[in-house]
Amino acid sequence: MLKITNLHAAINEKEILKGINLSVNKGEVHAIMGPNGSGKSTLSSVLVGNPTFKVTKGEILFNGKNLLNLSPEDRSREGLFLSFQYPVEIPGVSMTNFMRVAINEHRKYKGLELISASDFLKLMREKQALVELDNKLAGRSVNEGFSGGEKKRNEIFQMAMLEPQLSILDETDSGLDIDALRIVASGVNKLRSTENSIIVITHYQRLLDYIKPDIVHVLYNGKIIKTAGQELALELESKGYEWLKEADKNNGIK
């Protein structure tokens, strides 16, 4: 589904990603872990086409299409979704209006008819229930005045509405208390299927207790320095990242 080959990306001439290789297949859940500043969020930004970052080398194929040639909106409509680490507040644009426009843009892209008002409201309620989001939030401006937990649940709500093939959860666990974490994780798990894939970006093992990954990668200094099964997350939790950094210096791991 997703194939990243030798991806290099920079911000203001400063290279952040230094040759990422990553393949994600249908139905898989990948976790990307790593210390602060290793390039995790840059990777997610580059994937969804944030113009702040410049891709200097490499290729990203999404369902065989060259992702780097697509606008951010087309990437979304092709089935890519990012749950933002810091969801943006948009004063004056109601959640309902925002979602209706987004859903209809997706439908137009696929050559489908626009969604009817009643179907849309039904869909909203159904998906809100998934992350236990209060219907009152629908009338409010996007993320404006939402608590930290509500913002993150709102991201997963949008994911549920748009039904992406590949979702990237960028530190969705940060700023969440245990209860909110459980709600968010259970929402994500309900959306999991053999047809779609998820990349979970996180610092901590905590979220991975709830969303079980198939594969864990460690990103350090702009490169993936280790890839293993779920047990790697536990190992990192007890040992930290230092041993990997050391090993990377000595080029000891593959």
Place this chain on the structure above:
Amino acid sequence: MKPEQQYIDLFIEHENLIRQHSTSIMNNHRRPSLEEFQRLGFPPMKEDYACTNVNKAFAPDYGMNINRIKIPVNPYHVFCCDVPHLNAALYFTVNDSIYERKEISPNFPEGVYIGSLIKFAETHPEIAKQHYGKIAGTKNDGIIAINTMFAQDGFVVYVPQNIVLESPIQLIHINRSDVNTMSNRRILVIMEAHSQAKLLVCTHSMDKVSFISTEVIEIFANESAKFDYYDLEETSELTTRFTSLHLKQETHSQVCINGITLNNGLSRNNYHIELNGEYAENKLCGMSILDETKHLDTMTHIIHNAPHCTSNELFKNILNGHSTGAFSGKILVKKGADKTSAHLTNKNYCSTRNARMYSKPQLEIYADDVKCSHGMTTGQMDENALFYMQSRGIPYHEARTLLSIAFTADVLDNIHIEGLKERLQALIEKRFRGELAHCSDCNHNKQ
């Protein structure tokens, strides 16, 4: 020759005709206004008029319909302005003549007068005399002076004590001419104690010739009166408009003024508001969408003369192309106006590199124990918000439209006529999508 001279000559040459087609109440103001105009001239391009070249605007030769020749147009056929649920009592002016309605007049409660000032001066001479020209002073403003010299009729809304007009009044100004034309319009609103009304004024330009208008609006809101005034400009790039609104509010009165500019050429809107009675409340707001070389200059003066009054001011502009906007807002809290609450906000989007916005919010306080604020921001759209929307599949231009509409939403929230807010939202959306903003039912734009 200075641009003033042609107007002075025109006035002297045609004074008799002007008087003949007017009323003595208006005529009595003409000579003093001429003197003021000769002394003041048009305001130079400095201080209050630093951003608008008034002399240049008045320099061309415009025709005036002094002889009150009927312009062949039936506005009821041209404008079947059909705002759903608006259900307004509809009036027209063609240039500066009140269009005489042949249709049956709406059924207003007894004592209410709505229509021509000339007739009002016959039926209510004392009231007309007491109010006309009383708050729109000609001593400091050459444009008001020239308006008072030339205006031959006006539109009056008179609501006697305790009367509540449920349905709104709509006045449509039509600029209609085959040659470049000047109009001098007056509106006089007298709201007696405990009365209520809403007035919507729309201005359209029908022809592709140059129009210039001076418009003086005087509003008296007596004790506990409630009045809403909406001004919607949908003219053309060849239209120049100088409006001067003067409002006096007494105890416990509530007035909302909302000026919306969707299409224009050059506009200068002045608002002078005096809060003279305790607990008077004023809401003054406006918005504009400017592009190409359009120009809008807004000046507001809110004077708090009495304690416990509230004023809230909000102006928003969206500038594209090479358009220019100016905003100069002043709140003056006079000595003794304690417990005043006064807030002024001006926010602007400059969407293109060549668009220019000049803004000057001012606050002068001479009273104790007041709550006042003034603020201004001018900037670009939030790129993070745009990207966030794009990442959900919303195209960039659509995201910009949504943000623009959102930007103006709080100005539209101050519209209290059922149906009008929704209609304006639709017009604004169309305007942002690059379509001509006009009511789809207005035939004149379909030509």
